[in-house]
Amino acid sequence: VATLARTAEQAARTLLAPAAPHRLADVVPAPRQVQPDPAGDWTLPAEAVIVASSDPAVLAVAEQLAALLRPATGYPLPVTDAAAPAAVDGIALVLDDTAADLGAEGYRLEVTTNGVRVTAGTAAGLFHGVQTLRQLFPAAVESPTPVTERWALPGGTITDAPRFPYRGAMLDVARHFFAVEDVLRVVDHLARYKLNHLHLHLTDDQGWRIAVDSWPKLTTVGGATAVGGSPGGFYTKADYTRIVSYAAARHITVVPEIDLPGHTNSALVAYPELAPDKIAPQPYTGTEVGFSYVDPADDRTYDFIADVLGELAAITPGPWLHIGGDEAFKVKGEVYTGFVERVQRIVAGLGKTVVGWHQLAPAAPVDGRVLQWWGTDGEDPTTAEAVRQGARLIVSPGNHAYLDMKYAADTPIGHDWAGLIDVRKAYDWDPGTHVAGVPSTAVIGVEAPLWTESVTSLADIEFLLLPRLPAIAELGWSPRDTHDWAGFRDRLADHGHRWDAAGITFHRAPEIPWP
Numbered sequence: 001v002a003t004l005a006r007t008a009e010q011a012a013r014t015l016l017a018p019a020a021p022h023r024l025a026d027v028v029p030a031p032r033q034v035q036p037d038p039a040g041d042w043t044l045p046a047e048a049v050i051v052a053s054s055d056p057a058v059l060a061v062a063e064q065l066a067a068l069l070r071p072a073t074g075y076p077l078p079v080t081d082a083a084a085p086a087a088v089d090g091i092a093l094v095l096d097d098t099a100a101d102l103g104a105e106g107y108r109l110e111v112t113t114n115g116v117r118v119t120a121g122t123a124a125g126l127f128h129g130v131q132t133l134r135q136l137f138p139a140a141v142e143s144p145t146p147v148t149e150r151w152a153l154p155g156g157t158i159t160d161a162p163r164f165p166y167r168g169a170m171l172d173v174a175r176h177f178f179a180v181e182d183v184l185r186v187v188d189h190l191a192r193y194k195l196n197h198l199h200l201h202l203t204d205d206q207g208w209r210i211a212v213d214s215w216p217k218l219t220t221v222g223g224a225t226a227v228g229g230s231p232g233g234f235y236t237k238a239d240y241t242r243i244v245s246y247a248a249a250r251h252i253t254v255v256p257e258i259d260l261p262g263h264t265n266s267a268l269v270a271y272p273e274l275a276p277d278k279i280a281p282q283p284y285t286g287t288e289v290g291f292s293y294v295d296p297a298d299d300r301t302y303d304f305i306a307d308v309l310g311e312l313a314a315i316t317p318g319p320w321l322h323i324g325g326d327e328a329f330k331v332k333g334e335v336y337t338g339f340v341e342r343v344q345r346i347v348a349g350l351g352k353t354v355v356g357w358h359q360l361a362p363a364a365p366v367d368g369r370v371l372q373w374w375g376t377d378g379e380d381p382t383t384a385e386a387v388r389q390g391a392r393l394i395v396s397p398g399n400h401a402y403l404d405m406k407y408a409a410d411t412p413i414g415h416d417w418a419g420l421i422d423v424r425k426a427y428d429w430d431p432g433t434h435v436a437g438v439p440s441t442a443v444i445g446v447e448a449p450l451w452t453e454s455v456t457s458l459a460d461i462e463f464l465l466l467p468r469l470p471a472i473a474e475l476g477w478s479p480r481d482t483h484d485w486a487g488f489r490d491r492l493a494d495h496g497h498r499w500d501a502a503g504i505t506f507h508r509a510p511e512i513p514w515p
């Protein structure tokens with residue numbers, strides 16, 4: 001009887017109690033430090049205002065926050081600026097350049113009975129703080145239409161900053177072409193999880209996707225095809241600039257890739273003079289790799305590369321140019337390293353930093369170069385040696401970070417050459433120690449590539465991205481001591497609600513306890 005009475009009393013208490021706010025620690029990626037204060041819970045009132053430091057980049061973040069919260073809440077949430085913003089029944093975004101402990105991307109988020117205060121030394125830090133704030137609201141905040149809900153936030157303080165400066169994802173727009181709108185939506189997904197680089201694989205055997213004025217047939221001819229006879233397409237410079245600006249407004253840097261010397265069939269179809277035999281190959285719509293290459297013995301090839309990279313550099317504000325370098329099976333030994341060294345010099349001459357797949361490793365170093373490691377076995381002495389000679393590393397292990405690998409044998413799209421990657425496999429590795437002989441100080445971060453041989457729609461992209469992208473994002477952002485599969489799995493589960501509310505496709509991975 002006593003037990004029954006207690007159960008009834010508990011049930012009554014549950015009914016009477018206001019909906020418990022989200023827990024302060026339930027954030028992906030896991031924050032560096034979380035100090036909950038249940039006495040500080042706060043509910044967003046309909047009259048709330050957003051006050052921001054008078055700085056254009058900060059006001060832009062405040063407008064983004066307002067745009068995130070208005071549809072679901074239906075509240076007006078006006079944005080105002082102030083020299084010293086204070087949150088009294090509102091949200092304050094405070095730029096404080098004395099907040100040096102937070103670094104270039106960190107932030108502090110305080111929820112008290114007076115409202116919310118996000119502090120950072122940079123607009124990027126405030127932007128990341130806003131992504132955390134978004135996750136602290138009930139999942140219905142993602143609804144595009146008004147919802148009746150108590151917009152309660154858990155009280156306390158989060159102090160947060162990333163483990164690695166480079167956190168990225170790659171989209172292959174060459175095998176299948178994706179409209180600008182689709183790419184912008186991918187940018188939104190990156191921003192949610194505090195990724196700060198979008199690598200665009202712009203060229204491959206099946207299609208050339210970026211306009212180059214001095215070599216116009218690259219797009220008019222080379223851009224016409226795609227895998228399996230799907231429609232081709234390409235980005236004008238205005239399209240590319242739109243992607244770059246949209247990403248920049250979300251504190252994401254675009255890393256453009258022109259894959260050289262292999263993966264170039266589409267360029268050879270357009271300009272046979274670049275081919276080793278000077279004969280135009282047939283357009284290629286299959287999915288094999290390693291058969292094509294630009295002629296490394298012809299100076300004209302380097303004029304071509306200088307023109308392409310020069311025009312691309314001119315519309316790319318970020319520091320990086322990715323020159324590919326993978327799977328050039330027919331360009332071997334010194335011919336390959338000589339080619340790479342010459343292209344590296346072209347990039348350096350443009351004032352950009354070289355990024356390339358780790359096959360670049362045997363080529364002599366150029367200052368600051370970054371290798372993107374996509375191996376499946378962390379024993380890689382050639383890459384480790386290149387790192388000893390000064391290269392830095394982005395780690396993208398094929399068997400953990402490749403978003404085009406299937407989740408399970410019955411996944412309808414994707415590949416399995418690097419194995420199956422379920423969410424745990426995507427999560428359970430450490431970018432800092434993964435490649436033998438490479439110290440964590442040489443690792444600038446992680447990237448999750450999505451190759452699109454089998455991917456033909458935005459829904460396909462989202463299905464492969466979610467929920468694995470948040471796993472890779474957490475490896476890039478969160479301190480290693482927060483790493484915990486069981487905790488991650490539980491925090492991730494709530495995001496299913498959010499993606500459903502926002503109309504985002506995802507894979508209902510069986511190992512996640514979706515609500």
Ligand code: TNX
Binds near residue numbers: 289404451453
């Ligand atoms: C290997 S990873 C490739 C790509 C393919 C991918 C398919 C890399 C640098 N090259 O050309 O699309 O496998 O998973």
